[in-house]
Amino acid sequence: MKDIILKAENISKQYRLGTVGTGTLKHDINRWWHRIRGKEDPYLKIGDTNDRSTKGESDYVWALQDISFEVERGEVLGIIGKNGAGKSTLLKILSKVTAPTTGTIKSRGRIASLLEVGTGFNGELTGRENVYLNGAILGMTKKEITAKLDEIIDFSGCQRYIDTPVKRYSSGMTVRLAFAVAAFLEPEILVIDEVLAVGDAEFQKKAIGKMQDISKGEGRTVLFVSHNMDSIMRLCSKSILLKNGRIIDYDITSKVIDNYLKCEYQTTSYKSWVDQYIGNDLVRIYDVKAHNLQYEIKNNFKITEFVGISVSYEVIKEGNKIHVAFNFYDRNGINIFDSHENNTSNYYDLKSCGKYETTVWIPENLLAEGVILVGVAIVTHNPFQVHFHERDCIAFNMIDDQIISPTRGEYVGNLPGIIRPLMKWDSKNKI
Missing domain, CATH: 2.70.50.60 (abc- transporter (atp binding component) like domain)
Known part of the structure; x- marks a missing residue:
């Protein structure tokens, strides 16, 4: 039986271009008037798709449309797509930073988000104080945070500056500490945007290893957005491909990445x-x-x-x-x-x-x-x-479209590697 920890049902998000908030007073009153009469929001039927490369005809744009998926406990789900495809908007909805226009999110357990450099940090507070602040936001007691503090500081590599205000940190130091806080304070669901690209190679290696430990060793769930296909391939068992605010592929990661790259490079020979x-x-x-x-x-x-x-x-x-x-x-x-x-x-x-x-x-x-x-x-x-x-x-x-391939035999799954030479093998019965 599936242990579903996060479920998105028909999630859509609409924005009105060129305004602050959700729309004008006139539109808000119109929506209210339709709602009290039990009628559908009139602005849900209009709006352009989320294609940043074209000029739309409407002031309304659908950043996301009809997004549905579910994530099991301990699963690492990758979310990929071009810039402007709706990846960050989806993560903000899942993290409850913003609400969907339509649809519902059902989750079990605490959600920790790392959506951009310094998410949830107060620049005037020290690194140590921000650890306690973020832990409190996640619902942890001071005693629980203190028990994890040494591990967080050691993983972040910011020991020397832990009592310095975060506003003095570089972007790399900030994301190091933010990731350590999110990973070690034991949320059931960890949501991570492209922020790991800010860190250096050593930190990225540590972060990927920690995410593998979180999912496989500790049974927690990770949602991971990245443009680094190698990281997505190594971490994620399944992935979602977004295009213009819609899911166009949701499958095992290798197939989704191939689909994405075929669209990206248009495979012109x-x-x-x-x-x-x-x-x-x-x-x-x-x-x-x-x-x-x-x-x-x-x-x-x-x-x-x-x-x-x-x-x-x-x-x-x-x-x-x-x-x-x-x-x-x-x-x-x-x-x-x-x-x-x-x-x-x-x-x-x-x-x-x-x-x-x-x-x-x-x-x-x-x-x-x-x-x-x-x-x-x-x-x-x-x-x-x-x-x-x-x-x-x-x-x-x-x-490789053969039923029995000379390089894979009867195995039908995806073989790792970028070359597949047909090697010479010998096997002898020594008895």
Whole structure:
């Protein structure tokens, strides 16, 4: 039986643009008049969707629309999406910082929120005093807070400044102490926005480890918003993808991240500059593409087929040693490998004027499933000079659609890793 600790049912949030509060006096009176007559709020039927990139026709905008999900005890739920998708608004509603326009939130236990740097802190109070203040807000006694105080201070790394007013802290120190307070004062539900990006690498590692301990070891629930897909993948069993204030995907994290990145990068396996001049007086770039062995441009490749990456260019000024380099990244922007045109027979030749097409072949059973991003560069040596470079030039998907794969066998789940080479194995009966 599921142990549901947090449930959101049909949550929507409407704002009126250009005003402070929920609307004008005229609109408030109109709403009141409809309500006392038992009629629906007239402004719930109007308003634009939450798309920050377009100019709307209405003064009303739906920051969130019809959000429904539930979280089990001990689960870490990731919430991802582009800036302006509604992530922070959702967390504020869940934290009861603001109320939803429609819908209900049902939760069991205390909720601690870390929505921005210094959330719940008073700048005039010392770090120690703010620990007690936040603990009191969470409903803890002074004795309970004192029992956790040494752990909080030690985790935050702010021992030397704990009796200094928080207004003197840097943003990194503030978020360190705020996270330590939220994590160690034992709320049943911990809500964390992108604030961990403020901390340094050492603190981020500690914070992620602590969140894993909170969920797995202590059975508490975490809601985590981040643009760092690696952190989301490591921490969250399930994730929600928001777009324009609506849930467009709610599933296991790996599938949601792939869906997000496909939308984000639009998985374009061909890019052309035929109608514009890209390059310099030495070399001009025409196009970059991902294709199969028959040179058919594709967005999706099976992990059991060869993938070719080609760049077409023209040498305008002869007498230079020109070569191509490709950079391959996974969906988190981590470099998988680079490949340089340095093992061809004509690598050391000085290229004459004319058009060229250079291709690198990725062997079958090398890349794992997911979005692969390709960067391309054209360089010369003696002296070394980069004439063209674009990091996220094209993208394509690797797919494992076989019932029994040579690299996964009969296992149907998601395998970790960014490469999946087909290795040679031996097994002998020694009896």
